[in-house]
Amino acid sequence: MALLGEINLHLRMFLCSNPALKSPVRWLSAVAQPRPRASSEEEEPGASGPGPRPGSEEAVSQTFTNRNPRNLEQMALAVKDRGWATTWPHREFYHRLVFSRTQHHVTAEVFSASGGSSPVLSCSTREWAVKQELGSTHCVAACQAVGEVLARRCAQAGIMRMVYRAVPWTYRSDAVQSFRTAMKEGGVTLSEPRRKYVGT
Template identity: 75%
Template sequence: MIWYESARCLSQAASKPEPKANENETVNPSFVNRNPRNLEQMALAVKDRGWKTSWPHQEFYHRLVFSRTQHHVTAEVFSSSSPVPVLSCSTKEWAIKKELASTNCVAACQAVGDVLAHRCQQAGITRMVYRAIPWTFRSDAVQAFRAAMKGGGITLSEPRRKYLY
């Protein structure tokens, strides 16, 4: 009995080893953002303002341009950094044209809106600026296009830019 108690008194807690800094675990002092749209989605990226007198305004990340001609309907999404459209959809495309009776009616505008909304969702673009020309805004075709885009999960406005102080 005495031997058991004396052994218990002599035991001590095991010492913890100190962690060693491994080369793979050190933090890199210079961080490079590999996702270029990360700041844009958090509304922290810089928006180019352009001139105040220019129309349409240049303050956007993505801009939606909808146009109708006598024969076709076209919708394009532009990025602020490129004059070339990022995404586009038109009744000139055979897959859309073969499903429509007419390529410039209200149903064609709705079909272009549905297809472009699906393409935007696949590309990860869910918010964009759309400013219709004021005298064409009330037409049934433009309203059908906007409704199709909103029905496809696209928000036709962008968040205001957040400023860090």
């Protein structure tokens, strides 16, 4: 406390030397006043020290502002859009991973349920940084490289759980399996928790 008083004193002396800053000096002197201590009648008998007193600042606010927009999603409390039961791929997800392999390139994209049709994260062998390290842009090694790079980008973005439903007739292929293995080794879980229904 003595250090803060000393800093306040030096700051007031500095501001007083400049005539254009007279109003902030009054503001600083008003702020620097110490808080009045509670009288001895308000203190409980046997209570010693500067601990919190009941009722002083322990009141819980009636309103709550969620400053992390993904907080409910990470606790599996956010609403998932279910869509129709006949739609494929299913729309009940927070983040969905889409893996596609053509004759020339391999692409993996992560879509958000609230993001619309544009991907949140993506990786492809069309990118020069990935392409220059590969001998072929559509082989099994390319699928593994795309999985490793996308897993690193997901970790940097904080998206560690997502839904991945491969096309059934390509699920057992070596390319898809190497991609899934690379994503899992990168720390990404390819499933999401079931939504929790609290207070309904």
